[in-house]
Amino acid sequence: NAGVMQNPRHLVRRRGQEARLRCSPMKGHSHVYWYRQLPEEGLKFMVYLQKENIIDESGMPKERFSAEFPKEGPSILRIQQVVRGDSAAYFCASSPPPGTGAIIAYFGPGTRLTVL
Amino acid sequence: AQSVAQPEDQVNVAEGNPLTVKCTYSVSGNPYLFWYVQYPNRGLQFLLKYITGDNLVKGSYGFEAEFNKSQTSFHLKKPSALVSDSALYFCAVRDYGSYIPTFGRGTSLIVHP
Numbered sequence: 586n587a588g589v590m591q592n593p594r595h596l597v598r599r600r601g602q603e604a605r606l607r608c609s610p611m612k613g614h615s616h617v618y619w620y621r622q623l624p625e626e627g628l629k630f631m632v633y634l635q636k637e638n639i640i641d642e643s644g645m646p647k648e649r650f651s652a653e654f655p656k657e658g659p660s661i662l663r664i665q666q667v668v669r670g671d672s673a674a675y676f677c678a679s680s681p682p683p684g685t686g687a688i689i690a691y692f693g694p695g696t697r698l699t700v701l
Numbered sequence: 702a703q704s705v706a707q708p709e710d711q712v713n714v715a716e717g718n719p720l721t722v723k724c725t726y727s728v729s730g731n732p733y734l735f736w737y738v739q740y741p742n743r744g745l746q747f748l749l750k751y752i753t754g755d756n757l758v759k760g761s762y763g764f765e766a767e768f769n770k771s772q773t774s775f776h777l778k779k780p781s782a783l784v785s786d787s788a789l790y791f792c793a794v795r796d797y798g799s800y801i802p803t804f805g806r807g808t809s810l811i812v813h814p
Binding site for chain 1: 791
C-alpha cells in the first residue's frame with residue numbers, strides 16, 4: 586500500500602517564477618492537508634481540501650498561493666511569482682473522510698523549494 | 702482555538718537513559734493528541750495518538766505518552782533511549798470539533814552514545 590507521494594522532492598526556482606507542488610494521497614484517502622515547514626518555526630497549516638472542494642484555507646497567504654484537488658489526479662499547491670521567503674519544505678498529508686473514525690494524518694516526504 | 706507548546710527546543714540524553722519530551726496543549730473541547738517523528742530530510746512519521754480511554758498510550762519503537770488532563774499535557778517518554786532515536790519530534794492536537802491538527806514547533810532529541 587503506497588504511502589503519500591509528493592513530487593518533485595526538490596524544486597529550484599528563480600524569483601518571479603511559478604512553483605507547482607504535487608501530492609497524491611494514500612489509497613482510500615479523500616482529504617489532503619498542506620503544511621509548510623520553515624526553520625525554527627515548526628509546521629504551519631496552509632490548506633485542507635477534499636476532491637473539488639477547499640474545506641479550510643485559513644493558513645494560506647492571501648496572494649500568490651493557491652491549492653486544488655481535482656476530481657482526477659493529484660492535489661496541487663501552486664505558488665506564483667515566488668520570492669526568497671517562499672523557500673521552505675512543503676508537506677502534504679492525507680486522511681480518510683471525517684467521521685469514519687480514522688483520525689490520523691499520514692505525511693508525504695515533502696517538497697523542498699529553494700528560490701534563488 | 703487550539704494550540705500546542707513544546708517548551709524545549711532540544712533534549713539531550715545518554716543512550717540507555719530514560720527520555721521525556723514535553724508537550725502541553727490548549728483546546729476548547731476534548732483533544733485528540735498525536736506525536737510524530739521526523740528524521741533529516743524526511744516527512745513526518747506517526748508515532749502514537751490519544752483519543753480516549755487509558756491515559757498511557759503505547760506507540761511505535763517503544764515510545765509511549767501520558768495524557769494528563771489536569772495539566773493539559775501529553776509528554777512523550779521512552780524507558781531506554783537509543784542513538785537511533787535522535788530526530789525531531791512534533792506534538793500535535795486536534796479539537797474534537799476540528800479537522801485540522803495544529804503542530805508544535807518541534808523538539809530536537811539528541812541521544813549521545
